[in-house]
Amino acid sequence: MQLKVTNSPFTEEQAELFNRLLPTLSPAQIQWLGGYLAFYSAGASSAAGSETSVAIEAVSAVQEAPAAAVIEAPKDATILFGSQTGNSQRLAGKLAEKLKGQGVQVTLSSMNQFKTNNLKKAGHVFVLVSTHGEGDPPDNALTFYEFLHGKRAPRLEETKFSVLSLGDTSYEFFCKTGQDFDKRLEELGAQRIVDRADCDVDFDETASAWIASVAGALSSSAGATAAPASAAASAASVSLDGESEYSRVNPFKAEVLENLNLNGRGSDRETRHLELSLEGSGLTYEPGDCVGIYPQNDPALVERIIEELKWNPEEPVAAGKSGETVSLRNALEHRYEITVLTKPLLEKAVAYSGNEKLAELVKPDNKEQLKAYINGRDLLDLLRDYAPWTIAPKDIADLLRKLPPRLYSIASSYSAHPEEVHLTIRKVQYEAHDRERNGVCSVQASERLEPGDKLSIFIQQNPNFKPPVNPETPVIMIGPGTGVAPFRAFLEEREELGVTGKSWLFYGDRHFVTDFLYQTDWQRMLKDGVLTNLDVAFSRDTKEKVYVQHRMLEKAKELYQWLEEGAHVYVCGDEKHMAHDVHAALLTVIQQQGGKDSEAAAAYLAELQEQGRYQRDVY
Known part of the structure; x- marks a missing residue:
């Protein structure tokens, strides 16, 4: 059936769009659209409502089902974020966009701006929160966290929820704040509709899968085709960085214009002032934002790791889960983290070690010993301390996590320095466990970065650290x-x-x-x-x-x-x-x-x- 301009209130252009769209829709999608239009018309004026009825009838005719068969209206969703550097807030915005695209009525709010008396009225609550410091909530989540864990928290038997938790497995209290929210909401009677997802510093894939799961769960409850429970297969459809050509997942290669030591002669510190070119990138920023740098691991450390395991540095290995392969040396220098030990890393390493002491170390009873061991040690220490090993180069993709970007507060105004960004990076270098330790990015900037070289960077907005709206405010x-x-x-x-x-x-x-x-x-x-x-x-x-x-x-x-x-x-x-x-x-x-x-x-x-x-x- 074709929608015609002569028997509808649509313009020729609108009718053409309608006729192009309808044949591509599945029966479930058509049914959902009918429900959405019915819901929309209920809040419109009587004249507008009669016009919307024509559209519903057209949809119903294509579907060969009566208009009365449309399902219930789209759901509501309250999305609450607690964020220190902006990651949780950015992901919350992505979830909001995804759900709005499905016709869901969305309330998006930072936790400290949310009116707690509205919590009981919220049908669906989605919490996105990072863990800060030693397992603490971020600043803008603290009051809501205390309210929810206090005596005034309401019973939430009518509420459905899910939690996305951001953290870093190198910290003892990994994702604790999100885990606390997840547990507490359940205690208050809320029904979990998607399992909590705990994200490490490389959070893009896990967060994408969780967003797709939530969208699928709401689509399912509204009668549309549901996303799979794990949503791993659907993750590719959720872009976390679609705003710009260059982003966290597609960094810009910025040329180094200046690299100066800000400390005077005789100082026991070294602080680099970097000036990077943004020319041709289209990237801009505001005061308070950060730059993320994808650094290079120390080539000398990489060489020692390869020698320790007697590997071929040119052997091709996976560069991640994308299927791309690079040389082993390139992977260890640019793709994987080798300077930080985490509990998950040691637990996975047990399968490749012939040393029973490692299996003993990761047992729950030895929590304090494990914590003491991983502090200040790196992959080379692990390889030397718990030999012999059966690990092969192909196994590093399963064993090691991605090399995370390093975030630095921007030290310049874009208005003052168009198409440039300035950074202030202090060299981190110290001795621990009888070896000199080097900060990955800071020592690269100090010792191996010259004007003309390029760094892979992205801009990370930090909406929680901004000058006053009124510039005259003290x-x-x-x-x-x-x-x-x-x-x-x-x-x-x-x-x-x-x-x-x-x-x-x-x-x-x-x-x-x-x-x-x-x-x-x-x-x-x-x-x-x-x-x-x-x-x-x-x-x-x-x-x-x-x-x-x-x-x-x-x-x-x-x-x-x-x-x-x-x-x-x-x-x-x-x-x-x-x-x-x-x-x-x-x-x-x-x-x-x-x-x-x-x-x-x-x-x-x-x-x-x-x-x-x-x-x-x-x-």
């Missing part, structure tokens, strides 16, 4: 060491825009003479009024070590005044020590200057986080 920036990188981007952007709002930078490092990163930039910005206040702390220049949190306490009165005036606070750098110390200093300032007890001060700071006025980019 900003307080706290960034010791390389944590100062995004604040160079913030201030360059303000300089380009001619912003006159107040800005205050707290910066710290070891020595004023050799370690004051970007000193001339800050001095220029102070002189020009782009930077209002600058407080510095150089911990090794005084008898007693002084850090940024001490400078904050010294300026407590003025700092609190800025907070009361609506200032936004930004913290970037080490999560384990600095971020905790800065958080404690902020609480002290609020208590002392605001006349609040510890509980009220914590509530004040939590409210700043809820409002997006206290943002952290910590690692």
Whole structure:
């Protein structure tokens, strides 16, 4: 049956589109479309409703079934994300796009913006969350996490759910936050419709499969063709990086324009300032975003691993699950992680080791011994400590995980440096277990990267670390060491825009003479009024070590005044020590200057986080 313009309200172009689409649809798809149109017309005006009825009748005629046979309306879905660097948020957006394309009514929200009294009303809840630090929720998930695990959490017997959890298997509490959400939702009576998926740092395939599973489950519940439960075969249909030609899965090869050491002569540190060309890529970024670099493993370490196993470096091996093959040397240098040991890696390695001690080490009773062993060791250590081995080059694809990208906060404003991106990378090099250890990307940047060389990169947006929408809002920036990188981007952007709002930078490092990163930039910005206040702390220049949190306490009165005036606070750098110390200093300032007890001060700071006025980019 052909839809004709003469007997329908459609234009010739619309009728042509309809006639091209209908013959391609399966009976299940036609039935679903009929249900969707019926649902849509129910909320329209009477005139619009009569017009939609014509479309339903046309669909029904093709289907040779009465209009009354259409199934129930599309479902609703509430998608909640908790994200520190933006990965969970980006994936949540992909899920939302997928479900909207199926006619699902979607509510997409960060956890700290979601009104908890709406939770019980949500028919389907999908949680996407990363695990931060030592098994902690990310900042924008903390309040919702506490609510759900508290006494006020509602019973959710009418709710269906699934969880996508992001983490890193090199950490002890891998994906703990997602696992906690999954367990708690079940405890509250919610029904799991797709099993939780736990993602390692190489999350694209696992996340794609989970998104396809969720979409299939909702399609099935609405009467359309369901995706398979595992959705592994459907994963290819879900693109996680479709916005740009160059992305995480298709990185851009950026030319190195400059590679400078920011530390002065005599410093015991080395910090590289990289300037990369984005010319021809179409890539742009905003202050607060990151660059992901796919680095190269140390060729000398690769050579020692190959020698240890007496392998042929030119033997072809799988470069991943795509079917592509490369030489063994290339695979170990560019495709697989060899500098970090994880529990899953050791558990898989047991099958290739003739040493019974390895099987003993990975037993549940030896959790602490395993944790102590993997700390600071790499693949070469494992090969030497638990020989003999039966592993062959072809087995590395099953044994090793992909070499993950390294993320660095962008240290430049695109407005100030069009078609360029600047990075601040501190060299990581230390001795452990009688061997020198090298940071994969930082030592490559320091020792093996020259102007003219190219790096495989992508831009990762970080919507959770952004300057205020109103450029006149005061900003307080706290960034010791390389944590100062995004604040160079913030201030360059303000300089380009001619912003006159107040800005205050707290910066710290070891020595004023050799370690004051970007000193001339800050001095220029102070002189020009782009930077209002600058407080510095150089911990090794005084008898007693002084850090940024001490400078904050010294300026407590003025700092609190800025907070009361609506200032936004930004913290970037080490999560384990600095971020905790800065958080404690902020609480002290609020208590002392605001006349609040510890509980009220914590509530004040939590409210700043809820409002997006206290943002952290910590690692």
